[in-house]
Amino acid sequence: MVYDTVITDSHVILPRGIVDKNIIIDDGKIVGFTHDLPTCDHKINGNGLISIPGPIDTHVHYGVYSSIDQAAKTESHAAAIGGITTMMRMLRLGTSFQSSLQAQLDAASKTHYVDYTIHASIFSKQQIEEMKYCVEKKITSFKIYMNLGGDVGHVYMDMPPYTSEIEAETVEVNNQIVEETVKNAASLGCPVLVHAEDYESCACGIKTAKEKNRDGLSAWSESRSPEFEAKAIRTVCKYGRDYGCTLYFVHIGSERALRQIKEEREQGTKIFVETCPHYLTLSYEKQQGYLAKVMPPIRTQKDNEAIWNALSNNTIDTVGTDHVANQLKLKLGGEDVWDALPGFPGIGTVIPILLSEGVNKNRFSLEQLIRFTSLNAAQIFGMYPKKGTLDKGSDADVTMIDLKKENKVSSDLFGGFSDYIVYEGMNLKGWPVKTIVRGHLVAEDFEVVGKLGHGKFVERPVT
Ligand SMILES: [Zn+2]
Numbered sequence: 001m002v003y004d005t006v007i008t009d010s011h012v013i014l015p016r017g018i019v020d021k022n023i024i025i026d027d028g029k030i031v032g033f034t035h036d037l038p039t040c041d042h043k044i045n046g047n048g049l050i051s052i053p054g055p056i057d058t059h060v061h062y063g064v065y066s067s068i069d070q071a072a073k074t075e076s077h078a079a080a081i082g083g084i085t086t087m088m089r090m091l092r093l094g095t096s097f098q099s100s101l102q103a104q105l106d107a108a109s110k111t112h113y114v115d116y117t118i119h120a121s122i123f124s125k126q127q128i129e130e131m132k133y134c135v136e137k138k139i140t141s142f143k144i145y146m147n148l149g150g151d152v153g154h155v156y157m158d159m160p161p162y163t164s165e166i167e168a169e170t171v172e173v174n175n176q177i178v179e180e181t182v183k184n185a186a187s188l189g190c191p192v193l194v195h196a197e198d199y200e201s202c203a204c205g206i207k208t209a210k211e212k213n214r215d216g217l218s219a220w221s222e223s224r225s226p227e228f229e230a231k232a233i234r235t236v237c238k239y240g241r242d243y244g245c246t247l248y249f250v251h252i253g254s255e256r257a258l259r260q261i262k263e264e265r266e267q268g269t270k271i272f273v274e275t276c277p278h279y280l281t282l283s284y285e286k287q288q289g290y291l292a293k294v295m296p297p298i299r300t301q302k303d304n305e306a307i308w309n310a311l312s313n314n315t316i317d318t319v320g321t322d323h324v325a326n327q328l329k330l331k332l333g334g335e336d337v338w339d340a341l342p343g344f345p346g347i348g349t350v351i352p353i354l355l356s357e358g359v360n361k362n363r364f365s366l367e368q369l370i371r372f373t374s375l376n377a378a379q380i381f382g383m384y385p386k387k388g389t390l391d392k393g394s395d396a397d398v399t400m401i402d403l404k405k406e407n408k409v410s411s412d413l414f415g416g417f418s419d420y421i422v423y424e425g426m427n428l429k430g431w432p433v434k435t436i437v438r439g440h441l442v443a444e445d446f447e448v449v450g451k452l453g454h455g456k457f458v459e460r461p462v463t
Helices: 066-080 097-106 125-129 131-136 175-188 198-210 217-223 224-244 255-266 302-312 350-359 365-382
Strands: 003-008 011-014 017-019 022-026 029-035 040-045 050-053 058-061 086-091 114-121 142-145 154-159 165-170 192-195 247-249 271-275 399-410 427-438 440-444
Touching: 011 365, 022 350, 058 066, 058 365, 066 086, 066 097, 066 427, 066 440, 086 097, 086 247, 097 114, 125 131, 125 175, 125 247, 131 175, 142 175, 175 192, 175 224, 192 224, 198 217, 217 399, 224 247, 224 255, 255 271, 271 302, 302 365, 350 365, 350 399, 350 427
Parallel strands: 003 040, 011 050, 058 086, 086 114, 114 142, 142 192, 192 247, 247 271
Antiparallel strands: 003 022, 011 017, 022 029, 050 399, 154 165, 399 427, 427 440
């Protein structure tokens, strides 16, 4: 028998430990491990590198500032260079799913380098009724934005494909919408992703800060206090318990939010927690300017430490990027922190940051790293064992890393839509050097070598 591909000479991280064997790939799947070299069409030399299960970015915004047909190209390019093999898009539609979802899926299907899937955001009663339709389309997770309503209810939706106009909308995600979404998701057997910030409190906080003429990232953090995160967490967890719904808190970055989640877990709420690289590495105490404006805000160095600790003791389950594909002219369009656009790119840097600041600084092990970059996400979101592991039978999504490689971060390294990066100039030790998606080499040494359109939509059953 002639196999498609063999990856030779790498240290393979399996759930049961590290094995030094060749990875045999056929038809995009891992079919076995050997010491000898079977006949094959392609050979990928592992050069003594470490093979980890393809990382899944659980949290990506693209298709908002450029439409998905374009955004898929640029952002999956950045993903591939950053070692990400599956990206999970936070789709936001201002219209109904029945009228607009298929066009989004079609436009995305030809221009990804890596695999992708979708979380559907819910903003209205109509969309709640369409959750079942999403499930039929194999989209089995839903996102709610508790930060959007009242004076702070404006949001940019994803653009219709092949257009170039930004889609501004105003929404009202009140407690009734939140409760109904949670209830419906529970009956469908789907998890709900929660952006936990109480919008009424945030509106009030921003008004007060502006009246006092405050500016800067510290003012931004103060105006959206961690207490407002805790309040939203309390509210939604009550619904989670009432209806038996699994909740997934996105972008948790404050010690206060972690404490609230611990309490809610103790009360029996089914909770998963995601953090982002910026809550590990950035604080308003150190960060200048407005580039690092994000929701929820970056906090203090003490919060950074609390998040690192929560990763090392496994109370955080996943690391997503909250990558926003925007550009400087949009980001810094205004005068002060209040006018700056929140969100920034991060899909290319998540793996190097975790390798450099996490694994190489002994904050957690490689085995832990693969759990919160791949295995846990695959299990939580219905992709396991297709994704999330290098076990026999799973998709051959393999990222090869070099823990000793050093490089400085710069925006043009990744070829994304964005023309800046908050980590510009940061020296990181530990980089992905080969990204393999379903047996095909997609990126190597900061260059994309894969075929546009190789990335496929990952259909997710209800788990
Ligand atoms: Zn987000």
